[in-house]
Each structure stands twice: as structure tokens, then as C-alpha cells.
Amino acid sequence: MKNPYSLTQAKIEKIISETPEIKTFVLKPKESLPFATGQFIELTVPGVGEAPFTPSSSPYEVNKIEVTIMKAGFVTEKIHQMGEGTVVGIRGPYGKGYPIEKFYNKEVLIVGGGVGLAPLRSFLLTLLHEVDKFKRIILCYGAKTPEDIVYKQSFPEWKKLSGLEILRSVDKADENWKEYEGVVTILLDEVKVNLGESVTIVCGPPIMMKFATRKLIELGHEPKNIYLSMERNMSCGIGKCGHCALGKYYVCKDGPVFTYEEIKDIPEIWV
Amino acid sequence: MSTYSITKTDWDKLLVELFSEYDLYSPKGVEGGWTYQLLTKDNIAQISYESHKYCSIDPLKIFFSPVKETVTDNKEEEVSSKSSKKRVIVGLKSCDLAALSILDRVFLSEDFIDPFYKEKRENTILMSSDCLDAKESCFCTEVGGNPFPEKDSGVTYDSDYKSSIISKGSLFQKQSFDLNLTLLDNEFLVEVGSEKGKRLIEANRTLFSEAKKEAVQKREEKREGMKAKVRERNKVFSSKVVKSFQDIIKAKDDSILWKELSEDCVECGACTNICPTCHCFLLIDSAQKEKFFKDKTWDSCQFNGFARMAGGADPSDELWKRFRNRYLCKYSYKPENFGFLACTGCGRCIDACQGKIDKREVLNKVTSSQ
Ligand SMILES: Cc1cc2nc3c(=O)[nH]c(=O)nc-3n(C[C@H](O)[C@H](O)[C@H](O)COP(=O)(O)OP(=O)(O)OC[C@H]3O[C@@H](n4cnc5c(N)ncnc54)[C@H](O)[C@@H]3O)c2cc1C
Ligand code: SF4
Ligand code: SF4
Ligand code: FES
Numbered sequence: 346m347k348n349p350y351s352l353t354q355a356k357i358e359k360i361i362s363e364t365p366e367i368k369t370f371v372l373k374p375k376e377s378l379p380f381a382t383g384q385f386i387e388l389t390v391p392g393v394g395e396a397p398f399t400p401s402s403s404p405y406e407v408n409k410i411e412v413t414i415m416k417a418g419f420v421t422e423k424i425h426q427m428g429e430g431t432v433v434g435i436r437g438p439y440g441k442g443y444p445i446e447k448f449y450n451k452e453v454l455i456v457g458g459g460v461g462l463a464p465l466r467s468f469l470l471t472l473l474h475e476v477d478k479f480k481r482i483i484l485c486y487g488a489k490t491p492e493d494i495v496y497k498q499s500f501p502e503w504k505k506l507s508g509l510e511i512l513r514s515v516d517k518a519d520e521n522w523k524e525y526e527g528v529v530t531i532l533l534d535e536v537k538v539n540l541g542e543s544v545t546i547v548c549g550p551p552i553m554m555k556f557a558t559r560k561l562i563e564l565g566h567e568p569k570n571i572y573l574s575m576e577r578n579m580s581c582g583i584g585k586c587g588h589c590a591l592g593k594y595y596v597c598k599d600g601p602v603f604t605y606e607e608i609k610d611i612p613e614i615w616v
Numbered sequence: 617m618s619t620y621s622i623t624k625t626d627w628d629k630l631l632v633e634l635f636s637e638y639d640l641y642s643p644k645g646v647e648g649g650w651t652y653q654l655l656t657k658d659n660i661a662q663i664s665y666e667s668h669k670y671c672s673i674d675p676l677k678i679f680f681s682p683v684k685e686t687v688t689d690n691k692e693e694e695v696s697s698k699s700s701k702k703r704v705i706v707g708l709k710s711c712d713l714a715a716l717s718i719l720d721r722v723f724l725s726e727d728f729i730d731p732f733y734k735e736k737r738e739n740t741i742l743m744s745s746d747c748l749d750a751k752e753s754c755f756c757t758e759v760g761g762n763p764f765p766e767k768d769s770g771v772t773y774d775s776d777y778k779s780s781i782i783s784k785g786s787l788f789q790k791q792s793f794d795l796n797l798t799l800l801d802n803e804f805l806v807e808v809g810s811e812k813g814k815r816l817i818e819a820n821r822t823l824f825s826e827a828k829k830e831a832v833q834k835r836e837e838k839r840e841g842m843k844a845k846v847r848e849r850n851k852v853f854s855s856k857v858v859k860s861f862q863d864i865i866k867a868k869d870d871s872i873l874w875k876e877l878s879e880d881c882v883e884c885g886a887c888t889n890i891c892p893t894c895h896c897f898l899l900i901d902s903a904q905k906e907k908f909f910k911d912k913t914w915d916s917c918q919f920n921g922f923a924r925m926a927g928g929a930d931p932s933d934e935l936w937k938r939f940r941n942r943y944l945c946k947y948s949y950k951p952e953n954f955g956f957l958a959c960t961g962c963g964r965c966i967d968a969c970q971g972k973i974d975k976r977e978v979l980n981k982v983t984s985s986q
Contacts, residue, residue, distance in 0.1 A: 349728045350687040350899065350910055389910075392903025396926075417926035434908075551929060577931070578923045580899050580915075583728040587896030587917060590941075591931075593949040598727070613931040 349583050352389055352434030360429055363495040367460050368425060369413040377407050381442030382471040383602050387582045389434035394420040397579045399464035405474055413463035439582040440601050443468055452481040452538045456557050458529050458549025462486055462495050464574055465548050476508040483510045483536050487529025490517050530560045540565050548574040555615040558605055568606035575600050620806045620824040621831060627804055630820050631660050634704055642706040643672040665799050669749035671709040671962050675892035680736045688910045704741045710765045711756050711962040713744055713791040715892030718958050722895045741812055745797040750846045753963025755976060758850050759858055761961055763842040765796045767809045798835045805835050853976035860983045861947050873985055877978050878939035880971030885916035887965035893958045917941050
């Protein structure tokens with residue numbers, strides 16, 4: 346029987362520095378770990394600790410997995426100290442992915458903040474893989490400053506794609522910034538989507554998710570069409586340890602993606 | 617399945633037989649109750665069925681989800697669940713069996729089976745027994761159970777014992793024992809509850825005789841008596857309270873009330889550690905020389921930091937929220953997810969509480985606060 350706690354070794358092939366606090370790690374697992382976009386993995390620094398991350402690469406790339414990690418505490422600090430060639434342990438994938446088929450023939454609005462773009466990049470790459478299936482794809486992304494934007498190299502390419510519209514904002518612009526200035530929710534006033542025919546996918550820090558959701562509801566989006574990536578403390582990732590409880594749900598098993606409809610009545614959802 | 621009779625002497629013989637293949641455990645008297653002990657051949661005859669009247673102090677989960685257990689050593693050649701010696705546990709109670717149905721749903725859920733739990737579960741024979749008395753804190757009858765095991769009971773209760781959430785019958789957990797014993801004077805009535813139990817009897821068929829009608833009749837009388845006793849003890853607190861708790865807790869988020877109710881809680885975690893259905897744990901990584909380990913270690917939702925995320929955000933940052941969580945989990949979330957309560961009414965958390973909090977009073981206060 347498969348031991349769900351055991352690890353697959355994965356070598357860090359390449360490290361891309363995204364911002365002073367965020368790095369992307371390109372992992373080559375010993376055995377491939379097929380995942381659906383939106384599912385997450387647990388990454389172990391041997392002997393030190395473990396933390397959940399959502400792959401930021403396309404699920405169609407089977408031989409490597411990229412994770413984009415923000416330095417946020419004990420384990421992530423240790424990960425940031427590691428160099429290329431280091432071996433870590435991974436297990437997964439866990440949780441439910443995005444229900445991509447449900448989004449066919451719809452306008453898909455993607456709203457991301459900060460490192461929250463990590464899972465959304467994987468999602469975006471998945472949509473782009475069959476771009477004709479979607480009516481429109483719009484990406485709204487916000488970061489603190491232009492320096493804090495992740496995937497700086499990818500944006501110029503993405504901007505050239507015909508099926509994809511991109512709007513970006515920064516809280517605090519510098520002299521070279523020519524796009525929007527302000528919190529990411531201001532972008533939602535700019536995009537006009539067909540409400541009955543659209544879904545919105547949101548991922549970012551809790552405060553951003555809260556205000557983005559509020560704004561979307563104000564604009565008339567239905568709770569069942571808003572998909573939120575929920576963060577909770579996690580340990581096992583497989584619905585047994587109880588750490589990730591969100592009301593009656595376990596985020597690791599029933600999520601991490603929920604519609605706002607499913608969770609709107611739970612107290613403390615935004616912390 | 618069938619019911620048999622066996623004399624006390626023959627029963628001891630049977631247990632001695634089992635020593636070659638199994639480790640035998642039974643509750644043994646200590647100050648304030650009983651705890652499970654590994655038996656030796658010599659003290660078989662000393663298992664005191666008469667004095668071990670109700671559930672032990674330690675919960676049955678210690679046999680299946682131990683306090684700390686290494687689940688991986690991060691090596692390619694995996695430590696799969698090391699095959700442990702087969703075990704027989706004698707003398708567990710109805711509420712202990714009920715608790716296993718919660719643990720089974722968690723650790724044996726089809727998506728990810730915990731091989732460590734599964735292996736221990738499969739390698740263990742459960743010989744339960746009827747309660748001969750009840751603690752002041754026992755309230756199995758108020759959560760749909762009984763002080764005697766019933767095979768796959770899921771006892772249907774008062775006809776109004778239906779919640780808006782659960783439509784299909786009882787909220788009580790399913791029980792499955794291999795054999796169940798009822799002590800009657802100098803003999804046992806043995807009820808067979810599983811294939812494992814059946815095989816055990818068949819292999820030693822000469823020791824058993826068919827149970828007589830009168831004996832079964834006597835058992836029923838005893839059982840009814842015990843049931844009445846537990847119900848009598850819980851007159852102020854009734855099954856209705858548990859039922860309405862679910863609806864009331866959903867309807868409101870009363871922080872003032874919960875702050876008051878949790879005033880005496882000292883956050884020791886005794887209630888979750890001692891609870892037979894609490895399953896929360898933490899995986900702890902460690903290193904020893906060249907080796908790396910992951911240990912599955914009991915944890916508690918009552919501890920500050922249990923749900924803390926990077927950056928400090930914490931949905932259960934205040935004591936009253938953590939305190940409330942234990943009630944929500946057992947009487948609302950688990951019933952919604954599993955279809956039955958995650959409290960068996962064993963009363964252990966009441967006895968263990970350092971702040972002398974009686975959860976029946978808490979439930980009473982919440983439901984009468986309307
Ligand atoms: C499904 C999911 C996907 C995610 N994807 C990504 C991603 O793609 N990229 C990304 O950057 N992040 C992601 N995160 C967030 C990421 O998992 C966290 O940033 C990471 O776990 C932080 O770990 P840490 O040890 O560095 O932080 P810390 O703050 O040191 O540790 C947090 C953990 O340690 C414990 N802890 C630490 N200090 C204390 C204390 N004082 N008291 C009690 N407990 C304490 C907490 O219990 C908690 O488990 C994701 C999270 C989830 C749930
Ligand atoms: S709660 Fe019921 S089954 Fe459990 S020990 Fe008490 S009387 Fe027996
Ligand atoms: S909550 Fe208390 S009474 Fe209920 S099963 Fe757990 S320890 Fe027993
Ligand atoms: S992380 Fe263990 S139950 Fe979700």
C-alpha cells in the first residue's frame with residue numbers, strides 16, 4: 346500500500362529570483378508527479394520542516410514542477426537559503442484542482458495579488474493550452490511596487506498573446522511605471538465582463554481576497570462564480586490532521602479552491 | 617450472528633491459547649479507574665471482569681493512533697507500516713467501539729488510507745463487554761448509544777431524534793466488535809460480531825455451547841437496567857440538547873456566551889488527548905545523523921497556534937474560539953460530514969478537565985441561551 350507520508354526526492358535544477366522576497370524553484374522529481382492545476386504539493390526540507398505550495402508551472406509539463414515561494418517564516422526561509430542542486434522531498438498532489446471544464450465557453454477573469462500569482466500562472470498556462478475553448482481570458486494582477494511583480498520575464502510574452510488581456514496595478518508606482526496605480530481592486534472597475542457568462546478566479550493575500558470578493562459582489566458577480574484559493578495552516582495535506590479546518594471543510598481535501606458560495610457563511614474566512 | 621455461552625474457566629483457557637499468536641491487553645485497576653495493560657499468561661485469571669465496570673481511563677485510540685509514530689524516514693526504501701504483532705484487546709466498552717467509527721472514517725477514507733492505522737486495525741481483535749456500572753460523567757445514552765455494544769447498531773432513538781442536517785436516522789456511530797461478552801454469574805454470553813470473531817469461536821468450538829434462551833433474556837434485563845441507570849444520571853441533560861445544539865450553533869455566533877463558557881479552561885489539552893475520537897496530529901520533521909524522520913504526533917485544536925499561518929494570521933487566535941471549536945467539530949461539523957456525532961458520551965473529557973468543566977452543562981447553557 347502506498348504510504349501517503351513518504352516523499353519523492355526532487356532536485357532543485359534552477360532558481361529564479363523573482364523579487365527580493367520571492368524565488369521560483371524548478372524541481373526535477375525522481376518520479377514524475379502529475380497534478381491538476383490548482384492542486385498543491387507538500388515540500389519538505391529534510392530534517393527541518395514541511396510547507397504546502399501550489400505548483401506555478403503548467404500541468405502539461407510532466408518532468409518538472411516549478412514552485413514560486415515567498416519568504417514568510419521558518420521553512421520558507423530555509424528554502425530560500427538552498428542552492429541549485431540541493432535535494433528536497435515532495436509529496437502530493439493534494440486537494441482539488443480548478444474545475445476547468447466548467448469554465449469552457451466563458452469569460453475567465455483572473456485576479457491575483459503578490460505571490461498569489463503562483464497558482465494562477467499554472468492556471469493561466471492551462472487555459473492557454475486550449476485557449477480556443479474560452480471566450481475571453483483577462484488577467485488582473487496587483488503588486489506592492491513594480492519591483493514586487495513576479496514573472497517579470499513572462500509578461501512581455503503574455504502581452505503578445507491574442508487570447509489574453511492583461512491589466513496590472515501597483516500600490517506605489519515609480520517614475521517608469523505606465524500602468525495602473527492603486528490596489529488591485531481598481532482594475533475590476535476597468536474590465537467589463539458579461540456577468541452571466543463569466544467566472545472569476547482569485548488568489549492573493551487574505552486582505553486582498555476579502556476586498557476583491559466584496560468588490561465583485563458589488564459589481565454583481567454571483568457567489569457561485571467566484572473561485573477563491575483559501576489558505577490555512579496545514580500539516581498532513583490529506584484530510585487527517587485537522588489543522589486546515591475551515592468550518593466543516595478541510596482546506597487540503599475539500600479545497601484549496603472554494604466558490605464563495607460554499608464558504609460565505611463561515612466566520613473568520615478572511616483570516 | 618450467533619450467541620454462545622462459555623464458563624469463566626473455559627474462557628480463561630481460550631485466552632491462554634491465544635498467547636502464542638497474540639499480545640493480549642485488558643484494563644487493569646489503577647487509582648481512579650482502569651488503564652490498558654499487556655497481560656502475561658500468569659495474570660489471565662486475574663482479569664477482573666466484575667470490577668472493570670465501565671470504560672478505561674485511556675482511550676482506545678492509543679492502540680491505533682499512538683501518541684508518536686514515525687511515518688517515514690525519507691529514504692527511498694520506505695519504512696512501510698512495520699508489521700506489528702497481532703493483538704487482542706479484552707474488555708473495551710460500547711463507547712470505545714463507537715469511537716472507532718470516527719477514526720475509521722478519518723484514517724481509512726478511500727482517497728488516502730493511512731497504512732499505519734489500517735495495519736493496526738486489521739491486526740487487532742476486539743472483545744468488548746457490557747457495562748456493569750456507569751461513571752457520573754457517562755452519557756452514552758444521550759448521544760444515541762447504549763452501555764452495551766450492539767452490532768452495527770446505529771441505534772434509532774426517540775422518534776424525534778432527527779436533525780435538520782442528518783436525514784437518515786440516528787446520529788450514533790456504527791459499532792463493530794469481533795466478540796462481545798456479557799457477564800452472567802459464572803458464565804459469559806458471547807455474541808459474535810464479525811468473521812474474525814466467528815473463526816475464533818469455530819477454532820475452539822468445544823469450549824462453547826449455544827446460549828440458552830433464559831440467559832439471553834437475563835442479558836436483556838441487565839442491559840435495560842443499565843440503560844435506565846445512565847439515562848437517570850442524565851436527567852437534566854438529554855438527547856434533545858445535543859440535537860438542538862446543532863441548529864442553534866449554526867444560527868448564531870455568540871462570542872460573549874462562549875467567552876463566559878470557556879472562562880475556566882486552562883488550555884491544557886487534556887480533553888482532546890483523552891478523547892477517543894479526537895484525531896488531530898502534527899507531522900514533525902527531525903534529523904538523526906544521516907537520517908531524516910517524519911513523526912506523526914498528537915496535537916490539539918485547543919492549543920494556541922494550532923491554526924496559525926505564516927505571517928501570524930490565526931482563525932483561532934482567542935481561547936473562546938478554540939474552546940468552541942471542540943463543540944462545533946463534534947456536534948456539527950463531523951455530523952455534517954460523516955452523518956454521525958463525533959462524541960460517544962464516554963465522559964472522559966469531563967473527568968480529565970482541570971477547570972472542572974462539564975461539557976453537558978456547556979451544551980445545556982448553549983441550547984438554553986436562545
Ligand atoms: C494550499 C496552499 C498553497 C500555498 N501555495 C503557496 C505558494 O505557491 N507560494 C507561497 O509562497 N506560499 C504558498 N502557500 C503559503 C505557504 O505554505 C506558507 O507561506 C508556508 O507554510 C510558511 O511556512 P514557514 O515555515 O516559512 O512560515 P512560519 O510562519 O514559520 O510557519 C508557519 C507554520 O509554522 C507554525 N508556527 C510558526 N511559528 C509558530 C508559533 N509561534 N506558534 C505556533 N506555531 C507556529 C505554524 O503552525 C505554521 O504551520 C500556500 C499555502 C497553502 C495552504
Ligand atoms: S459512556 Fe456508556 S458505554 Fe461508555 S463506559 Fe459509560 S456507561 Fe459504559
Ligand atoms: S467529547 Fe468527551 S464525552 Fe465525547 S467522546 Fe470525547 S471524551 Fe468522550
Ligand atoms: S492539512 Fe491535515 S487535515 Fe488538512
